[in-house]
Amino acid sequence: MEPRKRMEYLAGELLRHQHLYYVLARPEVSDAEYDRLLDELLQLEMRFPQYASANSPSRRVGSDLDNSFPERPHAVPVLSLDKLYQPQEAAQWLRKTAAACGNEPGFTVEEKIDGASIVLYYDRGELQYALTRGNGLVGNDVSANVRTIGQVPLRIAETSSLAVRGEIYITRGDFAAFNAGLPEKYANPRNLAAGSLRNLKSALAARVPLNFFAYEGFFPAGREGRPGESSGRDHLEILHRLAGLGFRVHPRPGFFCDSEARRERALQLFPEATVAPLSAVEDHLRRLGEARASVPYDIDGLVIKLVEMDMRQELGFTTHHPRWAMAYKFDSPQARSELLDVQVQVGRNGRVTPVAVLKPVQLSGSTVTRATLHNQDYIDMLELGIGDQVGISKRGDVIPAVEEVLDKSVASPSVYRLPENCPFCATRLVKEGAHHFCRNEECPERRRRALSYFCAREQMDIETLGEKTIAFLFARGWVRTVPDIYSFDVERLHGEEGFKERKIARIRASVEASRKQPFARVLAALGFEGVAAAVVAALIAHGFDDIDKIIAAAARNDWQAFAAVEGIGEATARQLVGHFSAPANLETIARLRAAGLQFRAEGAAPERVDDSLVGQVWVITGSFARFNPRSLAADEIRKRGGRVAESVTARTTHLLAGASAGSKLAKAEKLGVAVVSEDEFLSLLRKNQTK
Ligand code: IVH
Numbered sequence: 001m002e003p004r005k006r007m008e009y010l011a012g013e014l015l016r017h018q019h020l021y022y023v024l025a026r027p028e029v030s031d032a033e034y035d036r037l038l039d040e041l042l043q044l045e046m047r048f049p050q051y052a053s054a055n056s057p058s059r060r061v062g063s064d065l066d067n068s069f070p071e072r073p074h075a076v077p078v079l080s081l082d083k084l085y086q087p088q089e090a091a092q093w094l095r096k097t098a099a100a101c102g103n104e105p106g107f108t109v110e111e112k113i114d115g116a117s118i119v120l121y122y123d124r125g126e127l128q129y130a131l132t133r134g135n136g137l138v139g140n141d142v143s144a145n146v147r148t149i150g151q152v153p154l155r156i157a158e159t160s161s162l163a164v165r166g167e168i169y170i171t172r173g174d175f176a177a178f179n180a181g182l183p184e185k186y187a188n189p190r191n192l193a194a195g196s197l198r199n200l201k202s203a204l205a206a207r208v209p210l211n212f213f214a215y216e217g218f219f220p221a222g223r224e225g226r227p228g229e230s231s232g233r234d235h236l237e238i239l240h241r242l243a244g245l246g247f248r249v250h251p252r253p254g255f256f257c258d259s260e261a262r263r264e265r266a267l268q269l270f271p272e273a274t275v276a277p278l279s280a281v282e283d284h285l286r287r288l289g290e291a292r293a294s295v296p297y298d299i300d301g302l303v304i305k306l307v308e309m310d311m312r313q314e315l316g317f318t319t320h321h322p323r324w325a326m327a328y329k330f331d332s333p334q335a336r337s338e339l340l341d342v343q344v345q346v347g348r349n350g351r352v353t354p355v356a357v358l359k360p361v362q363l364s365g366s367t368v369t370r371a372t373l374h375n376q377d378y379i380d381m382l383e384l385g386i387g388d389q390v391g392i393s394k395r396g397d398v399i400p401a402v403e404e405v406l407d408k409s410v411a412s413p414s415v416y417r418l419p420e421n422c423p424f425c426a427t428r429l430v431k432e433g434a435h436h437f438c439r440n441e442e443c444p445e446r447r448r449r450a451l452s453y454f455c456a457r458e459q460m461d462i463e464t465l466g467e468k469t470i471a472f473l474f475a476r477g478w479v480r481t482v483p484d485i486y487s488f489d490v491e492r493l494h495g496e497e498g499f500k501e502r503k504i505a506r507i508r509a510s511v512e513a514s515r516k517q518p519f520a521r522v523l524a525a526l527g528f529e530g531v532a533a534a535v536v537a538a539l540i541a542h543g544f545d546d547i548d549k550i551i552a553a554a555a556r557n558d559w560q561a562f563a564a565v566e567g568i569g570e571a572t573a574r575q576l577v578g579h580f581s582a583p584a585n586l587e588t589i590a591r592l593r594a595a596g597l598q599f600r601a602e603g604a605a606p607e608r609v610d611d612s613l614v615g616q617v618w619v620i621t622g623s624f625a626r627f628n629p630r631s632l633a634a635d636e637i638r639k640r641g642g643r644v645a646e647s648v649t650a651r652t653t654h655l656l657a658g659a660s661a662g663s664k665l666a667k668a669e670k671l672g673v674a675v676v677s678e679d680e681f682l683s684l685l686r687k688n689q690t691k
Contacts (some may be wrong), residue, residue, distance in 0.1 A: 003044055005069070006102065014057035015155055019246050022150030055126050055154035059147040062202030069140040072129065074664050075163055076218050077625065078119060078136045080383065081303060082321040083406070087289070091282035093326050094256075094304060100315065103607045106262055106307040107282060108235055109254030112215060112327055114298040115169025116194040116381065122162040127154050132197060134380065135415040142197045148206035153212075153246040164187060164247060166214040169193050171296045174209040183530070183571040189298055194381050195434045211374075214239075214247040226498045235307035240269040254288075255307075256361050279462040283310060286327040289330050301329035320408050333391025333403050335368065336532050337361040341386060342416050344423050346443065348450035349529040352429060352436040354379060354418060356390075356402050364394055371400040375434045376418050386415045441584070447481070458533075459525035464507040472496075481493045482526070483591035485511060519545070519601040526588070528579040530572045538567040545601035547589060554580035603631050612688040613642030617651050620644065621665060622658030624678050630658075636685055648673060656681055 001009070017034055021027045027034075036667055038058065045052040052058070083089045096103050119139065121128045130146035131139030146152055149168065156162075170178070177191040186192040192208065199205040217238045228597050239249045255266040255275045263275040274284065281304070287466045288302055294660050306312055306324040315323040341357040354373040361368050371392065373379055374471075382402065384390070387409030421428055422438035424445035429436040438446065451470045455462040465485070473479035478488045490508045493499040517525075524536045542565040544550050553561045554577045562573035579585055618637050620630050627633035633656055634644045648655060655661075655668040655675045668675055676684070 003048050005043060006043050007048065009053050009639055010044070011053065011056055013037060015039060015153075018057055018060065018150055023246060023248050025154075036353040046389055050579060053126075055147070057145070057154065059202075060150060060206065061153065062148045062204070062206035063144065064201055064203050064592065067142075067200050067202060069132075069142055071134065071138045072131055072141050073138050074119060074131060074134075074136070075121065076119075077318060078117070078133045078139070078165070079317060079322055080136075080405075081325055082299075082318075083327045083329050083404075085329055087282045087285040090285055090304060090326060090328040094278060094281055097306060097324070097326075098308075098317070101306065101308070101311045104257060104259040104262070105317050106234070106236070106266070106590055107254060107278070107279060107281070108239075108257070108303075108305050108307055109256065109281065109288070110215060110303045110305070111288075111295070111299045112168050112301040112303045113167040113331075114190045114300040115167040115211075116190070116197050118142075118166055118168050118197070118212075120146070120164045120166070121150065122156055122158065124163070125157065125159050127152070127156075131379065133383070135383065140198070142473055144202040145197050145199055145205040148202055149210045149212050151211055151248050152498060156245045158245055160220050161369075162220075163209070163218040164214050164242065165216040165218075166247070168197060169211050169213065169297055170196075170209060171211065173296060178208060181569075183569055190381075192379070194377055198377055198434065200433070204394060212248060213247050214242050215303070216672040217242045217247075224478065233309050235309070236266055236269055237311075238394050247250070247380050254281075254284055256284070278316045285328055292330060300331070301327050319413065320536065320598055331393075333393055333406070335361045335363045335392045336391065336406060337368070337390055337392050339384060339386055339388050339390055339402070342379075343370075346424055346438050346445045346449070348446055348453050348527050350437040350439055350446055352418060352422075352438060352445070354416070356384075358390070358392065358402075363392060364398065368392055368394075368400040368585060371402050371625075373402060376431075376436065377434050379416050379418075381413050383408075385409060385412060385416050387411055389425070421466075444474070451479065451485070454485070454525045455525045459521060459527075460517050461521075462509045462510050462514045464503070469507075481588065483588055483595060486515070486592070486595035486597075515596045515598075517598060519598045519641035522597050522599065528575075528576045528585070531579060535568060535572060538565050540601050542566070545603075547593075550576070551580050551586070553577075557581075561654075593675060609639045610688060611641045613637055613640035616642045616653045618644050618646050618656055619646070619652050619664060619668070619673075620656045620658075622661035624658040626678060633681070636681075640688065 014034070014037055017027065017029055017037070041056070042058055045056065045058055084093060094107060119131050119133070121131070127143075127147070129141050129143045131143055131150070133139055146168070165651060168192050170189045172189060175192055179185050179192065184196060193210060195209060196205050196208040219232045219238070232241070236253070236255065239253070243249045251270065252272045252274065253270060254261065255273050256278050257263055257266070258277050264273050276284070283301055292299060304326050306315070312322070312324040321602070330336050338359040339356055340359055343355045343357055345353045345355055347353065354375070356373050358369055358371060358403055382405055384402065384405055385408065388405045389407040391404045392400055393403045394400050418429065418436055422440065422443060425438065425440050425443040427438055427440040427443065430439055440446070445452045448470060451474065452467055453469065455465040456459055457463065462485070470479070473488070478492065479485055490504060490511070493504050493507070520533070520536050520540055524531065524533045539550065541653060544553070544565070557577055559570070559573040559577045562568055562576045563570050566637050589599070620633055622632065624630065637644050645652065648664050648671065650671065651673070652668065652673050655664060655673050657665050657675050658678055665675065
C-alpha cells in the first residue's frame with residue numbers, strides 16, 4: 001500500500017481503538033496489538049513527516065520539544081458561574097429563574113468537577129486547538145498537552161465548527177500514586193491537573209493520568225440537528241450529541257422539570273439520569289453533597305443549568321456570570337476579604353512567589369493579612385485580580401489560602417500578571433514548570449535571602465544577625481556572601497548607629513559559636529535547592545558524612561551514588577551533582593572550611609591511612625581503656641579499609657573483644673572467628689604504621 005494511504009488507515013484505526021479504550025473502556029484489541037499499530041505509524045511518520053497530521057494518534061505520546069503557550073482569543077467568552085452555598089438558596093434561585101422563564105422549563109444538575117477548565121475548538125472534523133480559560137476573553141493555547149489526553153477526541157464526525165467546554169481532572173487515587181513519585185509535590189489534584197496543562201514538555205504531560213469530561217457544547221447557530229439526531233435546542237440534547245461524537249459527558253445528570261413528557265425524553269437520552277419535578281431539587285442537592293466522598297475524583301459543588309437554549313439567550317449575562325446557571329458549592333469559604341495588592345517575593349534560589357496582601361480578616365482565631373498565591377498558573381486558575389472580593393480558608397487549619405474569587409472588582413475586572421522583570425534587579429524572569437525565576441546569581445534580593453536563611457534559627461542560629469542587621473551589613477557591602485559573615489571585621493561596627501558595645505560583642509560571640517554547628521546544619525544552611533534538612537540527614541546516614549565524599553561523587557558525575565540513598569530520587573540526585581560541582585559553590589565551601597566550619601559529621605569515617613584491613617569484617621564488643629567510646633576503635637578499622645558490623649556472622653573475620661565481652665565472644669569462638677584483645681589491636685595498628 002502507498003505509505004500515505006497506509007498512514008491514514010493506521011491513524012483511523014488507532015483513533016478508533018483509543019476511543020474504545022479511553023472513553024468507552026471497552027477495548028477490542030490487546031495492548032500488544034495496539035502498540036504494534038502505533039509503532040508502525042510512528043515509523044512511517046518519521047520517514048514521511050510530510051504526511052503526519054496535527055491530530056495523528058501519535059500525538060498522545062507527546063514531544064520533548066519545548067512547548068510555547070501563545071495567547072488566542074476565545075470564540076465564545078468564557079464566563080464563570082455565580083455561587084451559592086446553601087441548598088435552600090439554590091432551590092430558591094431555581095424557582096425564581098423558572099418563574100422568569102414560564103412554560104415549564106427544565107434544569108440539569110451536574111457535578112462541578114474540581115480540575116482545570118478547557119475549551120476545545122474543532123473545525124472540519126479536526127481538533128484545531130485547546131485554550132485555557134485565561135481571563136475569559138483570551139486563553140493560552142495548550143494544544144500539545146491536551147492532545148496527549150486519551151479522552152479528548154482528536155477527530156470527530158462533525159464538519160461544522162464546534163467549541164466544547166469541559167474539565168481536565170485527575171482522580172484522587174491516580175493523584176496520590178503520581179504525586180508520590182514527584183520531587184516537588186502538588187497540594188491537590190486540581191493543582192496537578194492545572195500544572196500539567198502548562199507542562200513545557202508534552203511528553204511529560206502525557207505521563208500524567210489526566211481525564212476529560214465535557215459539559216457544554218457550542219454548535220453554530222442553525223446547526224440544529226439532522227434527521228435522527230438530537231436537536232441543538234436544549235442542553236441535554238447537546239450533551240447527548242457530544243456523547244455521540246465521542247466525548248465523555250456525565251452519564252447520570254439530574255434533570256428537573258414539571259413536564260412529564262420532557263422528563264421521559266430526558267430518560268430516553270440518559271437512561272441513568274435522575275429525573276424529578278422541580279420541587280425535588282433541594283433534596284437532590286443535599287443527597288449529592290453527602291455522597292461527595294463516594295465519587296473517585298474531587299467535586300467542589302454542583303452546577304444547576306437551565307436547559308433551553310433560547311431561554312438562556314433571553315436571560316443573558318451579568319458582567320461576569322450567565323443568569324441561566326448557578327453553582328451550588330459544598331464548602332463555604334470561611335471568610336471574605338479583598339485583594340489589596342500582590343507582593344512579589346524572590347527566594348534565595350530565584351523562585352518568584354506572588355503573595356496576596358489582604359484586607360485584614362478574622363479567621364479561626366487569628367487575623368489573616370497575607371496568603372501565598374503560589375504562581376501565575378494559580379492566579380490564572382482563580383482569575384484573580386487586585387480589588388476582587390475573595391474567599392479565604394485555612395488549609396489544614398493553619399495556612400491561609402485564597403480559594404476563589406467571590407466578586408470581581410468593578411473598577412478593573414482583569415487578571416493579575418506577574419511583572420516581566422525581577423522587581424529587585426530588573427533581570428527578565430523566566431518560566432520553568434509552574435514557576436517564574438530570577439536567574440541572576442547577583443540579584444541583591446536573592447543574596448539577602450540566602451544570608452538570612454543561613455543565619456536563621458533552624459540553620460546556623462546566628463540570632464544576632466536578624467533580617468535588619470543583615471540588610472544593613474549587605475547595604476554597606478560588608479557582608480555580600482555567606483563566607484563574608486566569618487571574614488568581615490566586626491570592629492567596623494563601632495560608631496555605627498544602633499550598634500552599641502554590647503551588641504557588637506554579642507554579634508562577635510554568636511558568629512564565633514556558629515563555627516561549632518554540626519555538619520548537618522552547615523550543609524543545609526548553604527541553602528542549595530533541594531538540599532534541606534531531610535535530604536542532608538539521608539545523605540549522612542548513608543555514609544555521605546564528609547563534604548569531600550559528596551564533592552568526589554559529584555566530580556565523577558555519579559548521580560547514581562546519590563540516588564542509591566533512601567529518600568533521594570533521581571531528580572534530587574542530579575541536582576546534588578550540579579550543586580557540588582559548581583565552581584562558585586566549591587569556592588563558598590572552601591572559604592567556609594577555612595573559617596573553621598564543620599564539614600565532616602561527628603563519627604564520620606575519616607580519611608584512609610592505609611589498606612591493611614581491606615576485606616576484613618570486624619565486630620567490636622566489651623569495653624576498652626584506650627577506645628572510649630568504642631567508635632574510636634571503629635574509626636581506626638575504617639581508616640584502614642576494614643568494615644565494622646553489628647553482629648557476629650559467618651562473614652565476620654575479627655572480633656575486637658574488650659573487658660566483660662559476652663555472647664558475641666562466645667559466638668565468635670564457636671564460629672572460629674579471630675579474637676583480638678585491646679593490646680593486640682594496638683600493636684596491630686602500630687605495626688602497620690612502622691611498616
Ligand atoms: S458550566 C457558562 N458545568 O466550574 C458555563 N462548569 O465557574 C460555565 N466546572 O472552572 C461553566 N464542572 O470549569 C460548568 N458541569 C460543569 C462544570 C463546570 C466544573 C467548572 C468550570 C469553571 C467553574 C465554573
